[in-house]
Amino acid sequence: xxxxxxxxxxxxxxxxxxxxxxxxxxxxxxxxxxxxxxxxxxxxxxxxxxxxxxxxxxxxxxxxxxxxxxxxxxxxxxxxxxxxxxxxxxxxxxxxxxxxxxxxxxxxxxxxxxxxxxxxxxxxxxxxxxxxxxxxxxxxxxxxxxxxxxxxxxxxxxxxxxxxxxxxxxxxxxxxxxxxxxxxxxxxxxxxxxxxxxxxxxxxxxxxxxxxxxxxxxxxxxxxxxxxxxxxxxxxxxxxxxxxxxxxxxxxxxxxxxxxxxxxxxxxxxxxxxxxxxxxxxxxxxxxxxxxxxxxxxxxxxxxxxxxxxxxxxxxxxxxxxxxxxxxxxxxxxxxxxxxxxxxxxxxxxxxxxxxxxxxxxx
Ligand SMILES: Nc1nc2c(ncn2[C@@H]2O[C@H](COP(=O)(O)OP(=O)(O)OP(=O)(O)O)[C@@H](O)[C@H]2O)c(=O)[nH]1
Ligand SMILES: [Mg+2]
Numbered sequence: 001x002x003x004x005x006x007x008x009x010x011x012x013x014x015x016x017x018x019x020x021x022x023x024x025x026x027x028x029x030x031x032x033x034x035x036x037x038x039x040x041x042x043x044x045x046x047x048x049x050x051x052x053x054x055x056x057x058x059x060x061x062x063x064x065x066x067x068x069x070x071x072x073x074x075x076x077x078x079x080x081x082x083x084x085x086x087x088x089x090x091x092x093x094x095x096x097x098x099x100x101x102x103x104x105x106x107x108x109x110x111x112x113x114x115x116x117x118x119x120x121x122x123x124x125x126x127x128x129x130x131x132x133x134x135x136x137x138x139x140x141x142x143x144x145x146x147x148x149x150x151x152x153x154x155x156x157x158x159x160x161x162x163x164x165x166x167x168x169x170x171x172x173x174x175x176x177x178x179x180x181x182x183x184x185x186x187x188x189x190x191x192x193x194x195x196x197x198x199x200x201x202x203x204x205x206x207x208x209x210x211x212x213x214x215x216x217x218x219x220x221x222x223x224x225x226x227x228x229x230x231x232x233x234x235x236x237x238x239x240x241x242x243x244x245x246x247x248x249x250x251x252x253x254x255x256x257x258x259x260x261x262x263x264x265x266x267x268x269x270x271x272x273x274x275x276x277x278x279x280x281x282x283x284x285x286x287x288x289x290x291x292x293x294x295x296x297x298x299x300x301x302x303x304x305x306x307x308x309x310x311x312x313x314x315x316x317x318x319x320x321x322x323x324x325x326x327x328x329x330x331x332x333x334x335x336x337x338x339x340x341x342x343x344x345x346x347x348x349x350x351x352x353x354x355x356x357x358x359x360x361x362x363x
Pocket of ligand 2: 173203243245
């Protein structure tokens with residue numbers, strides 16, 4: 001069975017190419033993100049045409065759609081006609097309505113339905129639940145969790161550094177406080193906290209107060225050199241959490257300031273914090289703008305103030321960055337959770353009775 005490689009800028013784009021070339025029944029073997037692909041192509045899918053000879057039902061990866069039943073293929077038209085017909089069938093499905101209702105874009109919802117429907121047998125088409133479960137499985141397959149902040153490894157000289165950046169007021173400082181508490185109380189790690197001050201804003205004061213109440217060492221700095229010095233002073237810590245002030249990236253001097261602190265070559269992993277209750281268009285723009293620095297992980301806050309979670313999945317797929325945490329409330333640290341594919345699928349499709357196996361375990 002020949003496997004083909006497809007590249008696209010995101011999931012929608014790539015799956016559309018897969019189906020355009022191999023038909024709606026194409027079997028997906030693997031999906032990956034690629035860095036620095038040509039023409040902004042950052043998503044890669046390995047797929048093959050469906051065939052009777054696919055071994056063992058051809059469920060290549062847990063959660064990936066299995067090979068479709070022969071009954072589904074019977075009498076189906078060629079790829080082009082099938083595509084148009086498939087689109088209207090997908091849109092008619094109650095599961096499609098649920099996905100769109102949950103905030104997923106129409107195109108993504110359609111792609112997920114078409115992809116998942118390919119694996120249904122004729123008898124499974126009688127009710128919505130098998131399709132719902134398959135889509136849930138596909139969501140868990142595609143969603144990549146990033147795991148919690150990592151601690152220093154034995155061979156490392158200094159602490160692991162995690163930088164929390166993002167737009168104003170999304171909950172960066174509170175998330176840093178929650179993670180600090182989680183690291184010290186549950187994981188027994190030595191934590192150092194750094195607050196980046198911006199002149200005249202008192203930006204670091206809230207974290208200073210959290211640090212005092214948790215009895216954690218805290219340093220306020222305002223420059224990249226200051227961050228380096230502070231990290232050096234925390235040389236015995238396992239993990240250093242850096243809390244950036246909210247950044248409005250509309251103006252170039254703010255972009256330069258962010259890049260000086262967190263751009264290419266700067267230490268640590270950058271966690272972009274976004275609030276789940278942000279308007280989807282604004283969130284998309286924020287994601288694009290913050291891509292001016294390397295993004296290693298995403299954090300979504302304020303799930304308790306949101307009702308449509310599809311936008312999280314959309315931004316995650318588009319940016320091609322793993323999701324580390326969700327937060328859903330103001331309690332420190334109870335309202336912090338490590339993101340998981342199963343949780344993402346439940347948020348988007350709460351009606352499903354089962355979800356596929358989790359893929360994309362913490363790195
Ligand atoms: N409901 C809810 N509120 C949250 C959550 N996380 C943070 N907040 C609240 O959001 C507000 C802003 O939180 P901060 O942590 O100060 O946000 P920030 O991103 O650090 O803000 P700036 O530093 O000013 O850019 C506060 O009132 C927090 O209590 C959450 O998960 N749910
Ligand atoms: Mg803050």
